[in-house]
Amino acid sequence: MKSLLVYLVALLNAPTPAAIPAKDPIPAYPTQDFRSPLDIPMSLAGNYGEPRRLHFHTGLDFRTNQVEGLNVYAVADGYVSRINVSGSGYGKALYITHKNGYTTVYGHLQRFSDKIEKRLQQEQYANESFSVDFTLKKDELPVTKSEIVAFSGNTGGSGGPHLHFEVRDSLERPINPMLFGYKLTDNIKPTMAYIKFYPQDERKYYSSGYRVRTVGANGIYQVAENLVSLNADKVSFSVNTTDRINGSGFTMGVYGMKMFVNGEKKFEFNMNRMMFNEKRSVIAHIDYPIFMNEGRRSFHKCFVEPADECSIYSDVQNRGLVDLSDGKPKAIKIEIYDFAGNVSTCEFNLRKSDAAQVFKTETLEYDQMLFPFKQNEFKNDEISISIPPKMIFDTLPLKYNRVETAEPAFFSAIHQLGKVTNLFFDFVQLKLKPSKPIPAGQEDKAVVVWKNESGNWVSKGGKYDGKILTTTTREFGDYSVKIDTTPPRIRAINVAPGKYMRPLKTVLFTIGDNLSGIKSYKTYIDNKFVISEYDAKTARLFHHLDSNLAAGNHEFKIVVKDERNNEATYTISFRM
Structure with a gap:
C-alpha cells in the first residue's frame, strides 16, 4: 500500500511533461568546404555524441599517432575569433570563424603558429596570466585554408596526445563534424550486450530494474527465447551498445537508435547537433549510475x-514508454546505427x-x-x-542522514543528501551551518566540502556570513565544512640552487593545494613577470627559458595562491 501511495503522490505533484520540443530542421551542411585539420590519414579516438563523464562529447578526437607537434591546419579560409588557454578543459584552444558562418574549434594544442x-x-x-580567454576582431588575425595555425598536443584535460576538433554554428551549437563531408572507412556494425528494463508504474521507485543479455553477432541480436515477461503495466528500457571504426582500437558512441512497437516507431535519437548547454543531459540519456559504477558502460x-529536453530526440511517442496493461505481447524492434550507415x-x-x-x-x-517541474526546498x-524546476530529470526520493564526526578537520556534521550518482542539470544553491565555531580570523578560510565518487573530500567553496556558508553545487551526496589555512605546495623538479640551466632550456616545478584548489600563480625572473605554463592533470608548472637571457646568475620566483587566498612563495637561483 505504501508503494502505491508514494506513486500516487508523485503523479499528483509532477505535472505531465511538455512534449519533446520541436527542433530546428537539420540543414544541408556544406560538404566540400572543409579539409582535414591534419595531414595524416584520418583516424579517431572518440566521436561526436559519445557519453563521457558528466557530458556528451561534442567533437571528434583525431588520433595523432601518439605524438605531439603535428601540423594543425585551418580547414577553410576565415579568421581567428577566439583564443582560450587554460591548464584544464581544452587546454590551448583555437577558434576560427569561416566565411560560410561556421566556427571550427581545435583543442588540446601544444602551441600556436608564430x-x-x-x-x-x-x-x-x-x-599577467597564463590562463586567458579572449575574442578577436574579424580583421585582426585572418587565416587561409591549409595554413598551419597550431601544433597538436596534450594540454588541458586530455588523456593522451590527440586533436579535439569541433564545428559550431552561429548559435554556438556543436554539430557533428561528420556532416561536413569527412569520410572514414567503416563497415563495422554496432554491438549490443544487454537490455535493461525499468518499471514505469507504482514499482518505479521500488525496483532497480531488470537486465537481460543479448546474444548474436554481425548486427543481428536477440534475447533468450525471444520473449521477455515483466511484472509491470508500463515499462521502458535501455540498451548497452557501443560502436567501433575500422583501423581504430577505441570504443565509440553510437550515432543513433530507433525503437518500434508492433511496427510503429515510438522513439529515436541521433547525434547530429545539440546546444552547448545540453552536454550535461548525458546524465539523463544514459543510465548514469551504471556508467559510473561499471567502468563507463553506456546504457x-x-x-x-x-x-530531459535535449534536442537529440525525435519521433517520440509517450516518451518511449511501452504499455503492457492489456496483457498482449508487444513486438519490439531496436535499430542501432552508426554514421556510416551500419x-x-x-x-x-x-x-x-x-x-x-x-x-x-x-x-x-x-x-x-x-x-522535476516544481521548486523544491529541503532544509x-x-x-x-x-532546487529550481527542471534541475532533476525525474521524480526523486531524497534520503537525508546527519552523521556526527569527531574528526577535528570538520566544522560541521556530515550531511548526507541522497546518492553521489544523483546529479542536477545545473547549479543549485546549498547553505550549510557550521556546528563548531569557526576560529576568529579564519572566517574567510571556511569552505563547503563534498565527498566525490572516489571517496575524497573536495572543496565546493562558499561564502561565510558569520553564521552560514552559501555555495552552489551540481551534485547530491555528502557535505560538511572544513577550513583551509594551508598554503599551496611548490616543489622544484629539474632546478637546484646555482644550477646551470642553459642546456636544459626549461625550468620545471610541481604546484598543488591541499583543499580549496589553485586560484592563481605568477612567475618572475629577476623580479620581472614571465609567462609559465601550467598543466592541471600533472600539476606541473614550467617556463621555457629565453635563449637571450644574459649569462650569469638569475633568480626564479613563483607565487601561488589558493581559492582561500593562502599564499606560497618559492625563490631559487640558477645560472645561464
Missing part, C-alpha cells in the same frame, strides 16, 4: 526522462506477467520527494538546498 602565439602573449602579459535509454537490430516480444516477478521490490527509505536547522 603570429597567433605573438597575439596570445600580448594578452597574457597584459593580464542508452530508449525513452525520454520527464525533464545497422544492428534486436527483435523480441514483450508482455506483462505478474508471475514473472523480475522487478524485485526493494526497501525505499526517503525523507522527501523531489519533483533543517543546519542545511538547506534550493
Whole structure:
C-alpha cells in the first residue's frame, strides 16, 4: 500500500511533461568546404555524441599517432575569433570563424603558429596570466585554408596526445563534424550486450530494474527465447551498445537508435547537433549510475526522462514508454546505427506477467520527494538546498542522514543528501551551518566540502556570513565544512640552487593545494613577470627559458595562491 501511495503522490505533484520540443530542421551542411585539420590519414579516438563523464562529447578526437607537434591546419579560409588557454578543459584552444558562418574549434594544442602565439602573449602579459580567454576582431588575425595555425598536443584535460576538433554554428551549437563531408572507412556494425528494463508504474521507485543479455553477432541480436515477461503495466528500457571504426582500437558512441512497437516507431535519437548547454543531459540519456559504477558502460535509454529536453530526440511517442496493461505481447524492434550507415537490430516480444516477478521490490527509505517541474526546498536547522524546476530529470526520493564526526578537520556534521550518482542539470544553491565555531580570523578560510565518487573530500567553496556558508553545487551526496589555512605546495623538479640551466632550456616545478584548489600563480625572473605554463592533470608548472637571457646568475620566483587566498612563495637561483 505504501508503494502505491508514494506513486500516487508523485503523479499528483509532477505535472505531465511538455512534449519533446520541436527542433530546428537539420540543414544541408556544406560538404566540400572543409579539409582535414591534419595531414595524416584520418583516424579517431572518440566521436561526436559519445557519453563521457558528466557530458556528451561534442567533437571528434583525431588520433595523432601518439605524438605531439603535428601540423594543425585551418580547414577553410576565415579568421581567428577566439583564443582560450587554460591548464584544464581544452587546454590551448583555437577558434576560427569561416566565411560560410561556421566556427571550427581545435583543442588540446601544444602551441600556436608564430603570429597567433605573438597575439596570445600580448594578452597574457597584459593580464599577467597564463590562463586567458579572449575574442578577436574579424580583421585582426585572418587565416587561409591549409595554413598551419597550431601544433597538436596534450594540454588541458586530455588523456593522451590527440586533436579535439569541433564545428559550431552561429548559435554556438556543436554539430557533428561528420556532416561536413569527412569520410572514414567503416563497415563495422554496432554491438549490443544487454537490455535493461525499468518499471514505469507504482514499482518505479521500488525496483532497480531488470537486465537481460543479448546474444548474436554481425548486427543481428536477440534475447533468450525471444520473449521477455515483466511484472509491470508500463515499462521502458535501455540498451548497452557501443560502436567501433575500422583501423581504430577505441570504443565509440553510437550515432543513433530507433525503437518500434508492433511496427510503429515510438522513439529515436541521433547525434547530429545539440546546444552547448545540453552536454550535461548525458546524465539523463544514459543510465548514469551504471556508467559510473561499471567502468563507463553506456546504457542508452530508449525513452525520454520527464525533464530531459535535449534536442537529440525525435519521433517520440509517450516518451518511449511501452504499455503492457492489456496483457498482449508487444513486438519490439531496436535499430542501432552508426554514421556510416551500419545497422544492428534486436527483435523480441514483450508482455506483462505478474508471475514473472523480475522487478524485485526493494526497501525505499526517503525523507522527501523531489519533483522535476516544481521548486523544491529541503532544509533543517543546519542545511538547506534550493532546487529550481527542471534541475532533476525525474521524480526523486531524497534520503537525508546527519552523521556526527569527531574528526577535528570538520566544522560541521556530515550531511548526507541522497546518492553521489544523483546529479542536477545545473547549479543549485546549498547553505550549510557550521556546528563548531569557526576560529576568529579564519572566517574567510571556511569552505563547503563534498565527498566525490572516489571517496575524497573536495572543496565546493562558499561564502561565510558569520553564521552560514552559501555555495552552489551540481551534485547530491555528502557535505560538511572544513577550513583551509594551508598554503599551496611548490616543489622544484629539474632546478637546484646555482644550477646551470642553459642546456636544459626549461625550468620545471610541481604546484598543488591541499583543499580549496589553485586560484592563481605568477612567475618572475629577476623580479620581472614571465609567462609559465601550467598543466592541471600533472600539476606541473614550467617556463621555457629565453635563449637571450644574459649569462650569469638569475633568480626564479613563483607565487601561488589558493581559492582561500593562502599564499606560497618559492625563490631559487640558477645560472645561464
